[in-house]
Amino acid sequence: MRVALFSGNYNYLREGANRALNKLVGYLEREAGCSVRVYSPVTDTPAFKPEGTLVPVPSVALPVRDEFRLALGLPHSVRDDLKRFNPQIVHVSTPDILGVRAQSWAIDRGVPVVASMHTLFETYLEYYRLGWLKPLVRAHLSRFYGRADYVVAPTPALVAMLRDLRGDEHVSVWSRGIDREMFSPTKCDMSWRRAHGIADDEIAVLFFGRLVLEKGIDVYREVLANLQTNAKVRALVVGAGPAESSFSAINRTVLTGHLDGEELSRAVASGDIMLTPSTTETFGQVVLEAMASGLPVVSADAPSSRALIEEGKTGILCQSTAIDEYVAAIERLATAPDVRKAMGDAARSASTAYSWNAASESVYEVYRSLVAQTY
Missing domain, CATH: 3.40.50.2000 (Glycogen Phosphorylase B;)
Incomplete structure (x- = not known):
């Protein structure tokens, strides 16, 4: 299975979201026999070595939080790379410009789209005096998660919320894991x-x-x-x-x-x-x-x-x-x-x-189901 994964931060800052994504990609390639290409902004000082094949996407620093990068779209070089790779699944993990353009690219070609929820962006706004943006952000998130064929989220509460938002059952839990030898x-x-x-x-x-x-x-x-x-x-x-x-x-x-x-x-x-x-x-x-x-x-x-x-x-x-x-x-x-x-x-x-392999397998099973229904 060929999987194209889009991320706003795959490995340039160490966060819970990108660690989960890297664990998933490692599992997909080593245990499930998948080929994964990851499209993400990069920096000259990555926080850790990435799993899979990382394809850099041009980006700029965010104005409020300049440690984060924002890709402004899908340039021709990335589109050409995607065309050559010919993915069977597109997985979008960030509701940014890159994620939205990747969704559109996949929808236009009949490629199933999986979205994963990692961040409650609307809850951040008050901390940066941007609370007035909440209605716009919520509308955007509703559209982003609604356009996906399937959504995975880390807790049952978020799954229930997303099912209400979408009006269907095409949402399930993608939990997380723990290295109990490292953390002991x-x-x-x-x-x-x-x-x-x-x-x-x-x-x-x-x-x-x-x-x-x-x-x-x-x-x-x-x-x-x-x-x-x-x-x-x-x-x-x-x-x-x-x-x-x-x-x-x-x-x-x-x-x-x-x-x-x-x-x-x-x-x-x-x-x-x-x-x-x-x-x-x-x-x-x-x-x-x-x-x-x-x-x-x-x-x-x-x-x-x-x-x-x-x-x-x-x-x-x-x-x-x-x-x-x-x-x-x-x-x-x-x-x-x-x-x-x-x-x-x-x-x-x-x-x-909590097991990383069990969590990653649950996402792989979503991919398999969608591929079986599509091709």
């Missing part, structure tokens, strides 16, 4: 904590992921400021991004910057509690990675977190902006090591339900 409680390292100035009797409250406003940084900062007056806690921030300076107001914050591999595993497992106030996730890969590392998670009560966290067993869900609820939840866990350990153990156990 065994990677906890007290000497690493001490080297970063975290005392043995301090509770390290982890913030993990890209440091951008839409991840709930303001809430995290306020919660830590309240906690530090009543409990012996430290802010442990693992990640990098344009909003890094927002953490400077938190007393004695440990900022690790971007980490990979064993360094990342050690940092995450060396936290005590993860706090994630984000309501903009479609899945929450970092939550799953913290759970696999044996950390109880205190999270905003959002559809993505409800799909991963069992309230009171693997974590605690709070109203998204209720600072007092977050503070109470973390103080409870900080002062009850037995509860914290039991919740972390349960979170680790719950992570066994």
Whole structure:
């Protein structure tokens, strides 16, 4: 099977969406015998080696978030490459200009289109004072997902939403996976904590992921400021991004910057509690990675977190902006090591339900069904 995949960011920044796409492409080529060509903007400093054959698409930097690139369409060189490749499936993963043009290209030629949902773009707008654009963005997203022959989304809640939007059942779950050897409680390292100035009797409250406003940084900062007056806690921030300076107001914050591999595993497992106030996730890969590392998670009560966290067993869900609820939840866990350990153990156990191969196979089965119906 020949698959053409279109992405707005396949490997130039490390994010949950492109990691899932790379896992999918690796599975398709190694396990399913597919040939995959990926069309995406690129940079001179990619975050990781891409799976499949990556075809660069000309792009420009976005004005508000210049770390991201925007392809302005399908130039002749890309169209010629597509014609030679002659894909049997077109998979669009970003509702940008490139994704829309790729949809049109496939529709004009009778090639089935699969769309995958990775980002709740409309939820980002308020963080950048662009809330007035919501009606336009929602209309565009409705059309984009409505034009696809089939849509895959990471949680049952999003599947239900998309089925309502489309008015049909041609939507299913494409979940995510976890490397439980990489993310494991065994990677906890007290000497690493001490080297970063975290005392043995301090509770390290982890913030993990890209440091951008839409991840709930303001809430995290306020919660830590309240906690530090009543409990012996430290802010442990693992990640990098344009909003890094927002953490400077938190007393004695440990900022690790971007980490990979064993360094990342050690940092995450060396936290005590993860706090994630984000309501903009479609899945929450970092939550799953913290759970696999044996950390109880205190999270905003959002559809993505409800799909991963069992309230009171693997974590605690709070109203998204209720600072007092977050503070109470973390103080409870900080002062009850037995509860914290039991919740972390349960979170680790719950992570066994997630497999990259099983998740990728579910997408391949969608491809197979569409190809069988079409050709």
